Amino acid sequence: MAVEPLSPQELKDALAGLPGWTLDGDRITRAYRLGSHFAATAMVVHIAQVQEELNHHSDLALGYDTITLGIHTHSAGGAVTAKDVELARRVETLAAGHGAG
Template sequence: MAVEPLSQDEIENRLRELPGWTLEDGRITRTYRLASHRAAAALVAHVAAVQDELNHHSDLTLGYRTVVLAVNTHDAGGAVTTRDFALAQRVEELAPAHGAR
């Protein structure tokens, strides 16, 4: 089933429901800060498992005490879709358990 790109207004409305997420270079992005590198790596592993479950993957960058996600939908020509927001919401739900802020 094809996923349709969201309009700019739809993206902005959905971003209001996800504090910390922004639209940058055609992708929704979020940087999480964690207490340690090990905590950041654990968050990356958890996010990777969710991405596999959803069959929807972001660019995921591990820093010393940071994790950065940037996501759009390749199947929709690199546009932002509901799939991206579903992934973002799942990450928002699991991040606090890792101490992410």
């Protein structure tokens, strides 16, 4: 089943419910700051687990105490889809438990 890109209005509505997430070119992005490198690394592992569960993976970068994500769907021509929004929502949920800001 093909995944369809979100319309501009659907994307706007989705981002309204995802504080801190923005549209950057063809993907939605968010950066998180954590209390230490270890805390950031633990959150990266947790995000990787969620990505495996969803079978949907982001561009994920680990800095000293920061994590940056960029999400879009390659099979939809690199556009943002509902799969991307679901991954972002799951990351937002787990971020609170990691103390990410």
